[in-house]
Amino acid sequence: MKPDSHNAARGRAWAIFATCLLGFNLSMFYRVSVTVISPELSRDLNLTASQLGYLSAAFFYGFAFCQIPLGMALDRLGARWVMPGVGLVGVLGAILFATSTNAGMAVAARAMIGVGMSCNLMGAFYLFATWFPPGRFATIAGLYMSLGVVGQLIATTPLVFMSQALGWRGAFWVVSAVALMQVIAQLVILRERPPGVEAPPVMRENPLKGLGQVLRMPAYWIISMGQLFRYGCIMTLLGLWGGPYLIYALGLNQVQAGNALLCAALGTILGLPVFGRLSDSLLGTRKWVVLPSLFLLVGLFLLLGFLPHGMPFWAVYALLFVMGLASSPGQLMFAHIRELVPTHLSARAMTATNLFLMMGPALVMQISGLLVFTEPDAITGSGDLWGVWLFMAAGLCAAGCAYFFVPDSQVVKKFRNRPSR
DSSP: OOHHHHHHHHHHHHHHHHHHHHHHHHHHHHHHHHHHTHHHHHHHHTOOHHHHHHHHHHHHHHHHHTHHHHHHHHHHHOHHHHHHHHHHHHHHHHHHHHTOOSHHHHHHHHHHHHHHHTTTTHHHHHHHHHHSOGGGHHHHHHHHHHHHHHHHHHTTHHHHHHHHHHHHHHHHHHHHHHHHHHHHHHHHHOOSSOTTOOOOGGGGSOHHHHHHHHHTOHHHHHHHHHHHHHHHHHHHIIIIIHHHIIIIISOOOHHHHHHHHHHHHHHHHHHHHHHHHIIIIIIOOSHHHHHHHHHHHHHHHHHHTTOOTTOOHHHHHHHHHHHHHHHGGGGHHHHHHHTTSOGGGHHHHHHHHHHHHHHHHHHHHHHHHHTOOSOGGGOOSGGGGHHHHHHHHHHHHHHHHHHTTSOOOSHHHHHHHSOOO
């Protein structure tokens, strides 16, 4: 490739990165946006505690159920038209949510938003696999997910202030407008692959055949189990029980609770590129970065059950920061499964794994609701949520034990060990 062409391709790659990143920021915002405005939502829409759980879970169900057909569509049709087409559904869902007058409308709107956001991670990974060097995939993915967590950060204290100024409906009208601009930007900027790179001929094969090959891999099920519990537990904390736990069990006010959740987002932002770099360049392993983080999370979730009411807010901030940091190596599971399957199955493997990742919060949120025997505002201490913490710790421990049996990636090792030119 000529230098000018190389520079143009590199510029296009980073433009694709940027426009996908805006969509991923929106996705991360929507995932946790319910928790800090839950008092206003409950009041305006007459929501019970169980309905609030359904509202939080609806996004993840809508997102999760798209993953298998989405992987087939990406492998067969490519990302250029699939991503903005799906994104438009999210714009319509955000508008419906801003105009909701009852629980049913709000739940349907959240499900539509989940569908609309379902391609902003896997579609981006699909494009990055073509536009960036293979041995830098985890680093690029880590940077992408780290910057994407800014959306989660905006859904904490900034959303509190925005909803106080505009109302929660006004805040979501603003977000709807940003989502529409992002869809338009994708239509203009996205391209399937750099100039001169041919599409693999196997993209034309029967998509169900390739999916079956992925589903027959034990490693796929173990990695998916790890994603389900790792992401399901952390998002249930940050997106549903974090607010009531911090406010009612620990005695923080609404702004302090938002700040604590913000600290968790900052921990994730820091951890994603650090662990991506550690995996790619220093250790050359996916498995032995992911595995310790699962067991660290076991201990941290159990610790939540012992925190006293009135605990210093700075200590709560530090703990939430560490929890965000400990959850961030989970992004390496996408690189791990991608590198265990043939290249032409990479999108199907990652989206099939992402199905479990997004089912995780929905299932854990609903199961945890059955383990809390009081309304959120009746929580008086950490012990009122012991059922939740024990369930999360048990799931993470089981996932960690199973992960011992997953073979490590050889792709990153080969890339690290290749002779320099």
